[in-house]
Amino acid sequence: MVVVRAGLSPERLTLAGAELADEVGFDQVTLSALARRFDVKQASLYAHLKNSHELKTRIALLALEELADRVADAVAGRAGKDALTAFANAYRDYARAHPGRYEAARYRLDPETAAASAGVRHAQMTRAILRGYDLAEPDQTHAVRMLGSVFHGYASLEAAGAFDHTDVAAQQSWDWTLDCLDTALRSRSTPRPAA
């Protein structure tokens, strides 16, 4: 009776959990389901994860990390509306390709964990693309929040199927929205010499 170990680790479990989330939804990610996936008993996972909260937190951190990487990649070398579009598309594309991970990225983290997460990179990158619009504080903060709301709101509603009822393609509305945002932000630029 040769017993081969499954080779579990927090990292492997997290990755498998993220895949599971994309397949069945983040709220359906359970330790039991994960254990089944590794053909292992559910209690065995507790040797690698403190509890299911830790699993979810790790998946959330993974998603934030991946999303920040993609956005960083997309905006590199771009500025102005070009950067805005690249950021927004990277964001939306990730949410569509990885719905479970995207949900996970909204999992509520305790303050210290959040502070150490890639969430701060998101805020930094948003501020970076706003450099092309010459916004002074506190307008810049307002704009960060507005953009975050639009991107998250759109991704979230689209994932929920809210745009499925009407015959207009979600892609067109997205492009239109980005255009709109660009205009709005430019109209708020401060140091433009002649109004």
Added chain:
Amino acid sequence: MVVVRAGLSPERLTLAGAELADEVGFDQVTLSALARRFDVKQASLYAHLKNSHELKTRIALLALEELADRVADAVAGRAGKDALTAFANAYRDYARAHPGRYEAARYRLDPETAAASAGVRHAQMTRAILRGYDLAEPDQTHAVRMLGSVFHGYASLEAAGAFDHTDVAAQQSWDWTLDCLDTALRSRSTPRPAA
């Protein structure tokens, strides 16, 4: 041994469920918790609700209804930016006053239920507001989606505490955002004679 009946009904259970959601979060609303609240055994609830999905669906419908009522009330007799602001504020205020119900309003409904819900009133009211901006199709649809995204995104991020880290008041960013949206929409008005 006088046994007094608890007087359960789908309506009372739904309302209590909504209150419970606001107190502990929509995902913490369970039939067991609800039964405890009525000092009744959990299995008894199945006489009034098919299952927990029905409870959640009913809470979602209640929330959509309430939200639509408030918005309708707020926008009545207003037009243009005034209407936009009233709509937006009613929306955000509801989300802040009733976080659990607001979460419930995002609960995924099956298509027929959604079609019969107050969700359609939301879309109608959004279109009504946009009448003040003279947008032709498909721009109107784009605008409906953009506004929905901003409102939902903002409420959702604010509820998640995403705006707590920076010292700028969420109210100010909200006002700024609405201003921005108004400008953006006006710049897209079609039948404005002279460009």
Added chain:
DNA sequence: GCATTTGCCTATAAGCTATAGGCAAATGCA
């Protein structure tokens, strides 16, 4: 005043999280 319906009950099963304790494989070290 009796029959029917209704409302809540107990009992039970299955799935989830979590803890405790056991045993064998893997590893460390002389």
Added chain:
DNA sequence: TGCATTTGCCTATAGCTTATAGGCAAATGC
């Protein structure tokens, strides 16, 4: 190479959840 320790996964168990089946008494109908 051989023994002690550590590690990895196991079983067993308890408490929580949803959900179903069947029972009995209160409420209602006639």
